[in-house]
Each structure stands twice: as structure tokens, then as C-alpha cells.
Amino acid sequence: MSRYCQVVIGPAGSGKSTYCSNLMRHCEDISRRINMANLDPAAEYFDYTPDVDVRELISLEDVLDDEDESVKFGPNGGLVFCMEFLIENLDWLESQLGEDDDDYWVFDCPGQIELYTHLDVMKTFVDHLQNQLNFRCCAVCLFDVQCITDNAKFIGGSMASLSAMAKLEVPFVNVLSKVDLIDDDQKEKLSNYLDVMESHQDLVQELSSEHKSGGANVFMKKHEKLTTALVGLLDNYGLVGFHTLDMSQEGSIGELLVLIDSQIQYGEDLDVKDSFPDDEGG
Ligand SMILES: Nc1nc2c(ncn2[C@@H]2O[C@H](COP(=O)(O)OP(=O)(O)OP(=O)(O)O)[C@@H](O)[C@H]2O)c(=O)[nH]1
Ligand SMILES: [Mg+2]
Numbered sequence: 655m656s657r658y659c660q661v662v663i664g665p666a667g668s669g670k671s672t673y674c675s676n677l678m679r680h681c682e683d684i685s686r687r688i689n690m691a692n693l694d695p696a697a698e699y700f701d702y703t704p705d706v707d708v709r710e711l712i713s714l715e716d717v718l719d720d721e722d723e724s725v726k727f728g729p730n731g732g733l734v735f736c737m738e739f740l741i742e743n744l745d746w747l748e749s750q751l752g753e754d755d756d757d758y759w760v761f762d763c764p765g766q767i768e769l770y771t772h773l774d775v776m777k778t779f780v781d782h783l784q785n786q787l788n789f790r791c792c793a794v795c796l797f798d799v800q801c802i803t804d805n806a807k808f809i810g811g812s813m814a815s816l817s818a819m820a821k822l823e824v825p826f827v828n829v830l831s832k833v834d835l836i837d838d839d840q841k842e843k844l845s846n847y848l849d850v851m852e853s854h855q856d857l858v859q860e861l862s863s864e865h866k867s868g869g870a871n872v873f874m875k876k877h878e879k880l881t882t883a884l885v886g887l888l889d890n891y892g893l894v895g896f897h898t899l900d901m902s903q904e905g906s907i908g909e910l911l912v913l914i915d916s917q918i919q920y921g922e923d924l925d926v927k928d929s930f931p932d933d934e935g936g
Contacts, residue, residue, distance in 0.1 A: 655755035664796035666765030669831035675701040695736035770818035790918040825917035833900035
């Protein structure tokens with residue numbers, strides 16, 4: 655028997671906590687049990703009731719208010735300190751998560767991208783879930799759709815996602831959030847970015863024609879070969895794809911959930927169990 659989880663990551667303000675509360679609401683509507691864990695020691699407000707809250711172990715406020723000179727941090731260093739403290743106290747987390755088989759947790763993580771791209775904290779956390787606690791994990795990486803609306807931003811977002819993917823080494827679903835905020839023209843442009851193979855090939859062509867017509871920005875001109883190589887990396891290996899989340903569309907979050915579940919094979923064991931009820935105990 656396995657346990658299942660989504661590790662919800664992404665840059666600050668990308669919509670992680672909002673996604674978690676909308677997911678919670680969706681699961682209540684379809685009578686599906688999921689458990690929520692707030693892993694953000696700096697969280698001030700979110701619209702769900704967490705089953706586990708890291709702030710009971712340590713909060714950013716505790717660290718910033720600490721009189722001890724040896725723990726004098728600014729907000730960013732303080733947050734990294736909190737996450738390292740969590741990693742040193744994984745027993746605490748383990749006791750909070752209980753030991754149910756087949757349970758499904760959603761971890762709402764902090765928004766500091768360096769936690770996923772080059773520090774070891776989240777990697778250690780995810781490895782512990784997988785290797786010690788028998789979880790199948792899917793990273794759900796949110797990006798604000800407004801960050802992916804032109805070629806340069808698209809490459810930047812893809813690279814950020816790729817480095818988190820390489821660091822965490824778990825099934826990975828990239829999600830463009832806040833699609834309800836963009837207009838039809840932007841939606842059309844966005845659709846060009848969604849098909850991994852097509853979008854990257856178009857991008858190479860677009861970048862090279864921008865360059866020839868003198869329309870590319872200075873960085874693009876100076877680093878044309880590098881940019882083309884990066885696009886080639888994305889294109890040739892088909893590593894990074896994006897899915898959209900439009901909270902104004904009924905069904906959007908449900909479709910995303912089906913996709914994430916399939917990454918961790920959630921439900922497959924249950925189906926098998928349902929298919930062979932007579933074999934139980936035999
Ligand atoms: N219109 C719209 N606004 C959204 C959506 N998701 C998030 N927001 C808004 O974006 C802001 C940031 O959302 P959060 O859910 O707090 O983002 P976060 O990634 O948890 O932020 P940090 O925890 O600070 O990293 C809030 O004002 C949300 O109301 C969405 O799908 N549509
Ligand atoms: Mg949040």
C-alpha cells in the first residue's frame with residue numbers, strides 16, 4: 655500500500671495557497687478525502703483549514719523576533735532557517751502525518767524558488783516522504799500565467815521549472831495559474847506555448863526572425879546561440895510542458911487533478927481492489 659501527495663511549489667505569489675484551497679473545496683464537492691498541510695512558516699493567511707501546520711513547529715515570526723544574536727536573519731534567510739529546522743525535525747512531521755495507508759496529502763510550500771532549484775531542503779523533504787514514509791509524490795509547480803506571456807519569459811519560466819525538476823527528481827506537473835485574468839488575445843498567444851514540441855519549434859523560428867529583423871532585445875541579440883541552444887534543449891527532449899488552471903472554468907481543477915493523480919497512479923490500486931472483491935482475504 656502507498657500513500658500519495660502533491661507537493662505544491664512555485665514562485666512567490668504564483669497562487670499555491672489559492673490552488674490548495676480551491677482543490678480542497680473541489681474535493682469536498684466530489685466527496686473525496688484529502689489532507690492539507692501548510693509548510694510555509696511565513697504564511698499569514700490562507701483559505702483552508704490545515705490538518706498539519708508547520709507554524710506549530712516554527713514560524714518565520716518566531717525566528718525574526720528571536721533575541722538570540724546567533725539567529726539574526728532577514729525574512730529570506732529566516733525562511734530558509736525555518737525550512738532547515740523542519741528538515742532537522744522530520745520526526746515531528748511524521749507524527750503529524752499519521753500512518754494511514756492510501757491517504758492523500760497536499761503540501762502548500764513556501765514561495766522561495768531557491769528552495770527548489772539549488773538548496774537541498776525540499777529535495778531532502780521529498781526524498782524522506784518517498785523513502786521513509788512510503789509516499790508517491792507529484793510536484794505541482796505553479797507559475798503565474800502573466801510570467802509566460804512572451805518568448806523571453808517563457809524560456810525563463812521553462813528553465814526555472816527544469817532546474818526544480820532536475821533537483822527534486824519526482825513526477826512533475828507545471829501549472830499556469832490565474833488564466834482567468836488574461837484576455838482572449840493573450841489566451842490565443844498562450845495556446846502557442848502549450849504544445850511542447852510545436853511551441854519550441856515556433857519559438858526557434860520566431861527568435862531567429864526577430865533577430866534578423868532587428869526586433870529582438872539586446873540580450874537576445876547578444877546571446878542568440880545560447881538562446882537557440884536552450885530552446886533546442888527544451889525542444890529535443892520535450893522536458894517541460896505547461897497545463898493551465900482557469901478557476902473561472904468549471905472543470906479546470908478537476909481535469910488537473912486527474913492528470914496529477916495519473917502521475918502518482920492514485921486510484922489504480924483502488925480500481926484493482928474494486929475489480930476483484932471476491933479475492934479479498936482469499
Ligand atoms: N484571479 C485570480 N487570482 C488568483 C488566482 N490564484 C491566486 N490568485 C491571487 O494571487 C495572489 C497570491 O495568491 P496566493 O495563493 O497567496 O499565492 P502563493 O503562491 O501561495 O503566495 P506565497 O505563499 O506568498 O508564495 C492572491 O491575491 C490571490 O487571490 C487565480 O487563479 N485567479
Ligand atoms: Mg502561499
